[in-house]
Amino acid sequence: MTFAEGEGVQSAKPKGSACQATRTPDTCASSLTSPPSDPLPPNPTTADLISLSLSLPIRSLPAAQSMSQSILQSSQPSNLNKSNAARNCLELLSFSATRLNSTAQILQRGGGQIKTSRAYTSAALLYQYDCWSALKYVNDSQQVNATMSYLLSLIGFTSDSLSMLVALDRFGPDTSRWGPPKTERDGYFERTGSGGGGGGLAEGGVPGDLVVDATVCKGGGCEYRTVQDAVDRAPVWGDRRFVIYIKAGVYDEIVRVPFERTNVVFLGEGMGKTVITGNLNVGMVGVSTYNTATVGVSGDGFMAKDLTIENTAGPDAHQAVAFRSDSDLSVIESVEFRGHQDTLYAHSLRQQLSPAKGETDAVTAQGRTDPVQSTGFVFLNCSIDGDNEFMGYFYAKPAIHKVYLGRPWKEFSRTVFVDCYMGKVVCSDALEKRRLLCEGTP
Incomplete structure (x- = not known):
């Protein structure tokens, strides 16, 4: 309409x-x-x-x-x-x-x-x-x-x-x-389709025929040594994709894609190969959850593929975001998010998320505060599990290493997992009572 x-x-x-x-x-x-x-x-x-x-x-x-x-x-x-x-x-x-x-x-x-x-x-x-x-x-x-x-x-x-x-x-x-206004709690489920509940997300994920505009490599020999330097080169209010190819390496930096830098694309060389890492957390003076993100994106039309984004602040550091997005119509595909608490912070607007795996205490914390907000999490074809280090702790003392699919952060929180693999780390007794399919079953 x-x-x-x-x-x-x-x-x-x-x-x-x-x-x-x-x-x-x-x-x-x-x-x-x-x-x-x-x-x-x-x-x-x-x-x-x-x-x-x-x-x-x-x-x-x-x-x-x-x-x-x-x-x-x-x-x-x-x-x-x-x-x-x-x-x-x-x-x-x-x-x-x-x-x-x-x-x-x-x-x-x-x-x-x-x-x-x-x-x-x-x-x-x-x-x-x-x-x-x-x-x-x-x-x-x-x-x-x-x-x-x-x-x-x-x-x-x-x-x-x-x-x-x-x-x-x-x-x-x-x-x-x-x-x-009515919500799912009232038995009302809004119809989706063309435009859907959010609408306008890219069909088919990140395009396969993108042309690289800037290249980043850790050891030199490229145009840029840091991801942020390449982002700063992106045109203001760009109406076409600005593609940043990030070669394999560990990039220890805080990256911000500003509101006016639109249609920026991050392409890595694979999860675990191209890694953007940081350790900001709310335990630091003057730092809020919003500020802790290793990568924070505000510009619309953002895309990312084939890389890892992590926050290495430990479990005692509380909120420590790996990736925060305020980008409308963004697409995240084959991206690994690593952290402990509030790893993925899809702050606002519409994102298509197809992450590969995540290790955290609560995989999601969705914060819809009003029943008419068109917000929520939908995870499609994802894998939720712990890494080798975490699973070692988990198997040793599973009773004290509990991981949940999410917590209802605000009154009208909503989260959906579709065709996702859920490892043993999220298969607690409480989940099994709800007949969720776990370990090895999509």
């Missing part, structure tokens, strides 16, 4: 019926009744209602960014944890603004896929929540507390907008048919 298909539809009480699709109908109706500007026309269409709802978080974001900037300025240099939280907020809120504005542009054009707008708005909501969550751990002043309160109202506005997009997608443009 496109927005254009619902532009001319009206209902008798459009505001009230549209707000029935949200988690807080009364608050939603109040916010739509007294907008700061751009009041609704006498006979608003469904698109008018969603545009008005979306304008509220867009207009509220600059103030949230300003408040985060003030926290950063007041916390330096004495409080590294607080300054890092504020810095993360500024980055996350910037991402949120970009995604919401992209949705608004789709609305203004009167067309475009609703599921794409849902994905963008879901990500925007997540970024706002993560900013709030980061500040929660450093809330030692009225300044931080006031910012958190403001963020909660911003989160509410964005949740309302997303709920309306989901209702339009599910029920159609007649708002009198709209109802509150």
